[in-house]
Amino acid sequence: MSSVNPVVTRFAPSPTGSLHIGGARTALFNYLYAKHTGGKFVLRIEDTDRERSTEANVQVILDGLTWLGLTWDGEPTFQYARGERHRAAVDQLLAEGKAYPCWLAGDELAAAKDAARAAGHALRSPWRDREVTAENLARPHVIRFRGPLNGDTRIQDLVQGPVTLRNRELDDLILLRSDGVPTYNLAVIVDDHEMGVTHVIRGDDHLNNAARQTLLYQALGWPVPAFAHISMIHGPDGGKLSKRHGAQAVGEFADMGYLPEALRNYLARLGWSHGDDELFSDQQAADWFDIADVNKGAARLDWDKLNHVNAHYIRLADDDRLARLVTEVCLRRNEPLDEASLQRLYGAIGLMKDRGKTLVELADQCAFLFLQRPVTIEEKARSLLTAETLERLARLRTALDQEASWSPESLDIRLKSFAEAEAVGMGKIGPPMRAVLTGGQPSPDLGRTLAALGRSEVLGRMDDVLSPLS
RNA sequence: GCGCCCUUCGUCUAUCGGUUAGGACCCCAGAUUUUCAAUCUGGUAAGAGGGGUUCGACUCCCCUAGGGCGUGCCA
DSSP, X not given: OOSSSOOEEEEOXXXXXXXXXXXXXXXXXXXXXXXXXXXXXXXXXXXXXXXXXXHHHHHHHHHHHHHHXXXXXXXXXXXXXXXXXXXXXXXXXXXXXXXXXXXXXXXXXXXXXXXXXXXXXXXXXXXXXXOOOHHHHTSOOEEEEOOOSSSEEEEEETTTEEEEEEGGGSOOOEEEOTTSOBOHHHHHHHHHHHTTXXXXXXXXXXXXXXXXXXXXXXXXXXXXXXXXXXXXEEOTTSSBOOGGGXXXXXXXXXXXXXXXXXXXXXXXXXXXXOXXXXXXXXXXXXXXXXXXXXXXXXXXXXXXXXXXXXXXXXXXXXXXXXXXXXXXXXXXXXXXXXXXXXXXXXXXXXXXXXXXXXXXXXXXXXXXXXXXXXXXXXXXXXXXXXXXXXXXXXXXXXXXHTOSSOSHHHHHHHHHHHHHHHTOOGGGTHXXXXXXXXXXXXXXXXXHHHHHHOHHHHHHHHHHHHGGGO
């Protein structure tokens, strides 16, 4: 918006796991706000936890964001690589007496925490006020922040409003571990500051940290960015979202057959709204998105609504793309499609796209297209094929053979007039035809089923059943 | 335990002191009908509880309850 003070948002995942749906929404909100304001959306990988961060997780996160279409500006920043910058900030704090070395550890540390808790305040190390000797400095130690003992710290959260915490509740947090690696709270503010981040939009599990970080910003004499703590996504039962709720990782949603644009639309509507608008384009989302319209309360993941949104985007999707995605679903199931099936799929997908809420359902609905001749007919469907019916189907075969335009509409008309000529209702024709053509698999309206299968396949499947007669 | 945050139909939400509290998903009924769907029409359903403030509260304040988060040499 303002060219003087361009907005910079960021997504800062830790590669200690995959990209979860909650993280994806956080990324989406950051992305949308950047787009809305004409600012930048940057990515930072917070890999200072050397034990648990993995290269594989970094790739999963990058792939997840890419799949979701949340493209970031510039190259991703890796936090661990910026250790020198973090230590420089600590040196400044040390020099100004705003940080101190601490040798508290083990049982002694645990006891100090218990004592602090009992006294009604956060941890203060006894080393805060002790003399530092050269001898001690040679021993392993951490660097702690010398936080204020009294007073309040107030943050002006764009979503949650003003939040005030008593400084006595905020501990002298560790800035540098004993191995010299910076901790989260320090690294975050140094990086956000140096990367020019203006708006920190993140999960509200960080709301308390915002106060600690504010104190650090102030100690370093840096401006405090705007904070926007969005609520987390809960499971359908209102509890913490977990595996038992069906899925967590973005990759799982992809495998379950959700379209990225559907997930974007759904996720955007979770905790944010623009009047009564439910389905909207990416451009509209960017135009409309404002942090001021983000809700405070947590939202639950609702599969029914996600399915509804997904069904909408499946219908909107390009035919070739859908056919390709259905092919991939079949491949994942270890049921690769042969050439003839692929050809039928690409030709028929336009007639099939309103029949599945997910790509997986769509693949199920397309299964009748992939049947190998002769089609195996289920017992129940088989019983429809009486002698009388087979004779009628033979006459229908002749009629169909003469159908010039093999379109759903003309086939419908052909079917109806055939029924009239035979002086029977469609109930005498549809079910048996379906049995012959699909073996009992789900299929669309008869006209569409015929159109989807194609003339030669339809006549072929009919012949498989009729020829033994002659 | 302590601290912080949250609370409108079952779910996602609109409402920014005065509305018959609106929309969407789900569900139900009807229409359509050659399977299963889809589609169309209609319907059920809400301000957690209790106190205030006010001529008037879903909307502002307080308390209670419930839920979430934090309280790490994780992020």
